[in-house]
Amino acid sequence: MRYRVIVQRLYHEKLAFISLVYLLFLVVLSIIAPLIVPYDPEAQDLTNVMAAPNWAHWFGTDELGRDIFTRLLLGGQAAIQAGMIGILIPLFIGVPLGIISGYVGGVIDDIFMRVVDAMLSFPAILLALAITGALGVSLWNAMIAIGIIFTPQFARLARGQTLQVRREPYVEAAKISGSGASWIMLKHILPNIASPIIVQASFSFSLAILVEASLSFLGMGAQSPQISWGGMLHQAYSMIFVNPLMMFFPGLAILVSVLAGNFLGDGLRIAIDPKIKRT
Amino acid sequence: MFFKFLFRRLFYVIPMLLITTLVVFSLILLIPGDPALALLGDNATEEKLTLLRAQLGLDQPIMLQYWSWLTHAVQGDLGRSLFTGEFVSEAVFSRLGVTFQVVATAMVISFILGLLFAITSVIKPNSWIDYLARFFGVLGTAIPNFWLAMILVVIFSVNLGWLPATGFTSITEHPVGFFKSVLLPAFCLGSFGAAQITRQLRSSLLEVLESDYIRTAYSKGLLLWPVIWRHGLRNALLPVVTTAGLLFGNMLGATVVIESVFAIPGMGQLAVHSILQRDFPMLQGVVLIMVLMILIINFITDVIYGMLDPRIEFE
């Protein structure tokens, strides 16, 4: 019931709603991309390299004559996967840890928060890079690294929300009626702290896309023949003096996707709590 | 009183240091399988492997490994590069200055743009500059900085030829050359910060200008500018101080991307190289020094906040 209201309000946040539609579209597109792309992404056409956008190649071709439009569609997969893993790992590890820490309190909470604070004092990209470096350079490891670096934020958020909810009458009532701690956390606390976590997840989704692109750009993520927008930009960068146009579409794809995640987050925040001010 | 406050804040930093160093050290535990084998590759001789294990202390229990790594680190010994053999501490410190110059310039750019946009947009609401500021605030936090860098290189280096596309000149060597070489990277690094500061300062200024003491200031006969200057800005800047601390860490992290794009020989580039070369002690050294810098900056911003806001008791 409450969530239906939120969805209705979200519908009235035009920008956020359009962003949601775009992101869903992107997810679907990245799933069906292999079926619909017009070219083989690896098919080289050395007679037609670095072509400008035309009817045959909508976004032009790269330095090996590969179709940029095709590669862009397939590169969306890496972005979406990174976004998904970037929020799933924190949701399944960070949130439970945060709830437990906030609910149990005491020394465990103190130690836990120190660790979270320490983790958060690392610059996100640097830590992701270092973790990827340790695990071994690959797209999959980069995504895991992204998931790890977002975990402390979610843990801190979940803990803070749990501290607020913990003293609510319905939690106290559940305690008195003899419910176990894990039952209370799962059935009473989690549903009541879900909203801010969903908002955070939206922002993290777009940040994950950005970090994945950065890592792939540095050669720490997607490895050829894997395709990623960041990797395409790396390729475009090496051609920057020859054909500056090559970088246009992959960059735009990242920008629009990140914007969409941010707009969705802003809209969700307002939809969940209409009292907050717009800035 | 003030020194007590400093002391207490310092006291808080110590556990943070212990945990952050533990995190940096633990990176080696993430290496799957035998780290020595992973670092040297499959065709390494057994001799070399044993040597590396001894060098990294891998033959000892983990807590002991951490302890010896930490005690060495405290004495400034971060080990040697597996690749070139140079001392990690020397390599890192020789690049510290470069990164610091770039990040400091980026910080200055962030603040100049942020202040400019925020103030003008608050003074002239719904004007073109207000819309520009809001557009900038939205775009600046979403645009991939390396893409921005590429666009600017195409415009200012490739087409106009005004600024170099790569390289770095230290300010001590050649101030003009420094300015030219730092402008693009610092702008790309600072655009995110500028957008953040614009957004935050704009909303906090709007809030402050609604407050009662601003009305009091007007009732004294002050006009808009002095009111903003003397009563609005300082109050609105308070939350920005905290943001600035966070931004510094963010920028320091972003140097790994920006320094690679512009081929700037700083810590970020060193971090990327050390990963590509599987130079683990070097990577640990870079990460450690960056986190140390961030902890120091956080400490400084805390102190600045305490000095700016008399309501914070130093007790």
Add this chain to the structure above:
Amino acid sequence: MKNREKLLEVKHLQACFPTQRGEVKAINDVSFSIDKGEIVALVGESGSGKSVTALSVIGLNTPSIKYEKNSDISFKGKNLISMKKKQMKKIRGNEISMIFQDPLSSLNPLHPIGRQIAEPIQLHQGLSYIKSREKVIDLLKKVGIPEPEKRLKDYPHQLSGGMRQRIMIAMALACNPSLLIADEPTTALDVTIQAQILNVMRELQKDTGISILLITHDLGVVAEMADRVLVMYGGEIVEEGDVFSIFQNPKHPYTEGLLSSVPKLRGASENRLRTIPGTVPNPLELPKGCNFQTRCSYATEQCSDLSPQLVSNEMNGKVACWHPLEKVNKKVTNFV
């Protein structure tokens, strides 16, 4: 007796605010004057337009306010409404100053109080902070702050509520203005502190001969302080008179209602506390005729047809009512 020289004269002041649902008339044809050395109380419920009226005098309403063409506020012969910002700046804080309801939020939390008090002196008399320091200490003494030298570097949050309001008063009087606007100066304070602050204001008024426009809904404060009373309702002045006749012989049913809703110590047993039924009318939907008709027990058909004008009465006051109350005997007599 006071010399009856007019300091401020407000004529046909009429102002509205644009809102999403159309223009809201905040004040409608308000006219009154303040003599030199006089304390005039502006009384009414919140939303009656008393604050907008006061802020118009010092020019601190939101910039979106629109004044009707023939509105006129003349202060020492100068028209304040048509005045340029640069000129108005010389009057604000110098010749007209203001104190507000909540002294904590009205003082800048990040500046020491000494600097805040010195600010108008620096601005209007061009003195440096060092040179204005003596004046500031003197002001602090005048408003009854002990050991003023030591207080200069204190911040607002370190002082008590009463102290803060004294600081506000010192700041307002820094340049010896001839008019002080006090907007609910005691409302946010404890009852015991209220009396002290009123004392300070009265003493200072006697010493300096300043005129005070006192905005309040507290009739106790009015009785303590005012020479003359203006009662506002629905953006209009409905009654005006000297403080004795207003309290002893209110003419307007609204004034009577206000007075009878004040708890009295004596006679409490015979007279139960009365409240005025209903609420202040929505300024977007003002009724035709008298604004007070819906809450008035004396209202007749005439009241819903035509708005009564503010007319002088035999008590040297003015009232806007078709059925003004008689002396003592409060029976309705239709004299039209």
